[in-house]
Amino acid sequence: MSIELDLRLAGEGTRFRIFPQPRFLKKADGSGPLFPEPEVVVVNVEPSAMRPGPGDDRMFVVDAVGKLPYKDFFRPPWRGQARPPVRPGPDGHFDHLDPATRDFSAATMYATVRRVLDIWEDYFGRTIQWHFESDFDRLELIPLIEWDNAQSGYGFLEFGFGRTPKKTIDHSRPYCENFDVLAHELGHSIIFAEVGVPASPLDPAIDYGGMHESAGDLVAIVASLHFHSLVDYLLDSTRGNLLTINGLDRVGELSDSSEIRTVFNNQRMSEVGTEPHDRSLPLTGAIFDTMVEVFQQDLVAKKLISEELRERSTHLPGSAIDLKEIEAEFTAAYTGNEAAFKESLLVARDYLGRLLAITWSNLSPDFLTYHGILRALLRADRELTGGANAAIIRSCFAWREIAPVPTSLLVRNHTVASCGLDAAAYHPAAPADPAIDPQQIPAPRPERGNFISPRMI
Structure with missing residues (x-):
């Protein structure tokens, strides 16, 4: 709301x-x-x-x-x-x-x-x-x-x-x-x-099931962030540092294996199976991470934290020393600026709510994939912000290993030959006109193997 x-x-x-x-x-x-x-x-x-x-x-x-x-x-x-x-x-x-x-x-x-x-x-x-x-x-x-x-x-x-x-x-x-x-x-x-339900009996609906459980968790967490007492507790406990391991542990104390715990997870697609609750975790995590990144981006814009601190907290350095330094810097930034931190979190909350509403309104349930949800989120962000948060969304989903499956037609290479086209047809023999120098006829262009450049994620 x-x-x-x-x-x-x-x-x-x-x-x-x-x-x-x-x-x-x-x-x-x-x-x-x-x-x-x-x-x-x-x-x-x-x-x-x-x-x-x-x-x-x-x-x-x-x-x-x-x-x-x-x-x-x-x-x-x-x-x-x-x-x-x-x-x-x-x-x-x-x-x-x-x-x-x-x-x-x-x-x-x-x-x-x-x-x-x-x-x-x-x-x-x-x-x-x-x-x-x-x-x-x-x-x-x-x-x-x-x-x-x-x-x-x-x-x-x-x-x-x-x-x-x-x-x-x-x-x-x-x-x-x-x-x-x-x-x-x-x-x-x-x-x-x-969104509706899949219509085809041939649709295994694996990602559809994961999306359903993820959506239930996200509806709950966005709604729970409308309690001022909960938001205050969350920020006071983490000092706005919502992406570090310490923050995960502290927020996990809020609920007994309910939705607040599941949005704070480190699961990737290679670590989950097909059971809907299990499969929902990377998608929920990617979308919640997007909200937190937008929140921290706003803190940087308001000069409440530095871009360098944001980068370090996002990428989770491995040493305990780094984590303690990050925690100390967030504590210093948060102290005296509690109202401003809260305002930024509520703005990010409402951005995520609108982003999800537009996304869900435009999803087809038939043969749904997480990659299709990612593309729908990017389209929704273009509608809301002109694409200002596209890089954040892409990076959050990449970290969770959400991408087209290797067998997807989206990533299949297409050559001219595989498309049934004859490269020689674009370079006919030189005309018989003696006024045309054969040396001036352009050489055949090299064949391009990919119409869609693959990215390793």
Whole structure:
């Protein structure tokens, strides 16, 4: 969501409170909760348009009683018994709810999904129509079923609870309060709506599957960067040095194997297989690296860090001494300039959101490849910036080894002969006119082996 829209919603939307990350996460020293209090967020629905549930014209919560998880022959809408819908306070808002209550959990699920949808509709610049619109007009949200799992499906999201070490249901960890998980699942719905699904049974959809999981992670991380408390923690922990190993370790503490951890990874294509979650890591890393590079580029432009420091932090020198020097220099640059660093990160966040929205809007799901996504990102950057960040995108994807596969027609050499053309046809014999000197007839041009010059990445 653009910074401008967020400011406007503060006076027009409906208020809720949600935790930026699960409330069970502890500080690094174990002294207490990492985020002890929920943060106020505002959704793009006026209080007068809110419905009990909570709900609106796009989605609604139903707190089902005695429900089993939906399966292939058991789908929405839920027609069984449900608890009374959550209602707003006297002022029309929901930020009065006690975090210790079931009503808070139900309202949090609605607020999270609605907030994430608002953010991405702003980046797309239009309404995202549900992929299930032929059957349902609203997304059904079921917050707390007695189940140690969660799932998204055709027209619904239903969440249970985490598991204890003994594999039983842990009622202290409701999935409906986990912002990352909810945002990730909504990310799948956005891709189904905007990209679609492969049409050919001959399409193995290997990169399509990886793209789907990557998109879910990226939808979650961009949305989570709209929490001021999380952004402040991220920058205070890393001093803006988001690409060093120290930064990876510190940010990894933020989540228990959720999306914030997966965007900070060093995986390359040669190190992953075909399983969608595994394969998503290089693509997610390349795109997130692009945002960080744009962030640091803005710091250089504002003379907050030097180009030389940016280069050293990007290429990750191998010695511990170098890393400590980089950390010390970022600390010196960040101290006293915290607001400016935050502004640069939020600008980079919004650039990435718009870049992805344009890219996803123009992808075909059929025989999708990561190289095709790279080219779509470059086209999107030309639309947004005139190609100002093309070099950054190329370098981030090159490091991740994302390139055309060796068998791709894009990198096949084409000679004149392989194209069925006769080189001699371009150099006919000298005419019989005695006025023409045969020595003046140009020699045949040397054959060019490549129409597309190959690059080793």
